[in-house]
Amino acid sequence: MKRVLGTLILIGTATAPASGTADAPRYVAEAAGIEHVYDGGWEYFVGGGVATLDCDSDGRADVYLAGGTNAAALYRNVTKAGGAIRFEKMEASPLAMNNVTGAYPLDVDGDGILDLAVLRVGENQLFKGLGNCRFEAANTAWGFQGGNDWTTAFTVRWDKGRKWPTMFFGNYVDRDAPGAPFGTCAANQLWQPRAEGGYTQPFKLEPSYCTLSALFTDWNRNGTPDLRVSNDRQYYRGGQEQLWRVAEAGPPKLYGRRDGWRKLRIWGMGIASADVTGDGYPDYLLTSMGDNKLRVLTNRSEKPQFGDEAGRRNMTAHRPYAGGDILPSTGWHPEFKDVNNDGNIDLFITKGNVEAMKDFAARDPNSLLLGTGDGSFVEAGKAAGIVTYAKARGASLADFNLDGLPDLLVVNRRVPVEVWRNAGLGDAKRTVPMGNWLQLKLKQPGGNMNAIGAWVEVRVGTRTLTQEVTVGGGHASGHHGWLHFGVGTAERARVRIHWPDGEWGPWLRVYTNQFARVVRGSTLVQPWLPPG
């Protein structure tokens, strides 16, 4: 067992150093049957996402990998429960397109089968899921025009009464504009569905500032998710991070200074949300070059006024912790998950130089920041054994072998995808579990069957662990599947759902160390047994 201790003291800050400790899980590299490289020139310096979805409804997380100038690839998860991670490539899939930067799974048409939004340099493509990991192109059938932009961000929400989602596509540089790339950010797009389903025309969402990540999120828990957009200051002029109020009728409105919004200019690469502070509201980790940000509401829910707690909590991860490079890090995909199941949320961040930026670290290992009981985080990448120096981009922290411990898949530029199995306190030969855990899925009637926009509360002892169910964020990487909660020593938990239409479900009893589905209207959870 490796226990890691927080030691970082930020020079020039008046805050206390991180002092907590946490046990690092041991990650074991696995071949996993995946041979895949994200590659390409300038347009593929960004992107490199992975979509995690259960495309054959067997409960296991399958993956769709962006390839850049290589063909994207869909891999079916054939891992035995608790075993070594194993994928099989789905040959001859229409998903095997070139110029893919990332992808997000969601059920667009409400048929209960996951579909896929594929982001590209060129025409974006919606694919309708047919079951058993088969897909068909659906742009024409659904009235969606994929355009010809360089798309790098995606998120959705379901408006009340709508069976189909409102979709946001975030675009990066307009590479054909005069003077490109500086100051030539392409317009973002909002696609609102027709009442009967399908789409007609997008709404141009401007100003746009070279977006690399976006997330519909109910930041003040008023029941209507707004649109948080993270933008790359490398190319915009006069831009900043954005929060759009997207009304169900009328044009979207950008929150501004009068609303309490504070200007933040970063090399915004990715968004992850979690209730880090434990106040019931989501906090937002924004990756950037140099220091990452943790945006926390400073006045509860009255105004979208966010301050930053990344430094205080030792979450900046602004410099490599291994490899000897002292230049600043470049962060890409952030993802919150309790990887050691101790009940404290953890944070994984992919890192890697854009390509050859001399002012930033060339050897820049991914960060695994473990949450400690005192609210601070400690770097545990080395203790976890995940140090490599690939230029990482997208990632997924999914429990690929269904043993309760979140595993890890990382998409790298120009070098193969990495798959890491979480062996807990064990090693390659033997997994030793860590804390107790619980993994949940939601189901409700209507188009939004997977309850995107719901809030899940898990009550253990005096604590309530909260997760918002979203589609979006990360860096070009979308995930749909089990919602994972680490619950430490708790053997039981109470679960309640705040459904997307605002209705609160009852507190339901559930035993930990198991998978379960919460079906709206039911007073019992439905436990689920992994195959094999």
Place this chain on the structure above:
Amino acid sequence: MLSSQGQAESGMRFGEESTVRPTLSQADAEKLGTKALIERGRQLFVAKFTVGDGAGRPGATGAIVPTRAANSDLPPFFRTAGADSNACRGCHNDPVPGGAGDFVSNAFVSEGFSDADFDTVDPQFSNERGTPALNGAGLVELLAREMTHELRAQRRRAAADARATGKSVAVDLTSKGISFGRLVIEADGYMDVSGLDGVDQDLLIRPFSQKGVFTSIRQFTINALNAHHGMQAVERFGERYTGTSDFDADGVANELDAGDLTALVAFQATLPAPAQVRPESADNAALADEGRKLFDRVGCAACHVPALPLESATFTEPSPFNPAGNLRAADVIEPVRFQLDVSGLARDKHGRVLVPVYSDLKRHVIADGERPHFANELLSQRFVNRDEFLTARLWGAGSTAPYGHRGDLTTLREAIVNHGGGGGASRRAFEALGETEQRKIVGFLQTLRIVE
């Protein structure tokens, strides 16, 4: 080392008032040998913990999940919210260390989270519970483990069938002749648990506590050490889950190591099982035999099953079913292993040991409007409803008065006639007997004793 009184002996400085330190690691426990391990466990069981050991928990509640006290002004020892006892033996002492307890040793148990620091015995804050005997606990835990294995194997087979056929499969769960209701598994692996009976949705037989909510002797012990003594086990309250080695803020770090818990389990698991002590008088022995038959005839034996068959009496510690926060089988390379004494017990035709536990290790509703006594608690405990209890193990009934989960019934007869709910029919059958016949049943139960 300790004397039998829990006082410092050799190896400690003269005048030293710690009783159990230094602590014992799991690695050292594995090297001790069974006899020495049990002796260490006995010493811990009888020791009156001191502040030098870490007794008291000013910074923590008695909750099973590490929970900080909310500015409690309670004194260090306190009969309601605890810590309420100095030694395990303080309550478990009748008729031997490890046995039951008088009403005076009742404990007030609460889920113990946000409202853990109650200063009243008002039942809205806690449930008052008598002290159960621990004798035979090792056999009980082994029975429960085998039953869990069996139920989960049935679940696994049904799930495989459902997936293979693409159709839902209903399975009637049984183990050791006990029915635990019906589980329906859909082709996609989701389960309908609404038909389960007397067992939790994870099919884990939890044989300890009056409500059947604890999996293992170890889990129960860790809970009790914290709640009653303020002695915190590292595996639950240590740095891994709390970020500190002194979670209860009493100035003593790492109060009990994994080896200490293993020793305590070894002592409790090897406490001799209760047995029937037949009356010396031939006439009374014959009456007891008749009482045993009547016990069956009126239906008591339907739940108070006289004997459950046990495949193996080899006890391994830790339990394969412990959740995190208790040492787990996966945490060790090899478990500590010892044999339980089953020399006096009968075997069935398959060679299985017949454990005369007089219980089905299952929960039942045992109160109703007609006989509400056993629903006298206001708080449900750990998902178990207020009128539902684990079938009491009667194998030491003759030695463990008072009766009922609150210990407020002085006689076996009172306990019987207060059965409602699922025990209502048997109670009515009992009441329909004449007094002589009733006395035979009571007399038979009095022959089931903890042997001193």
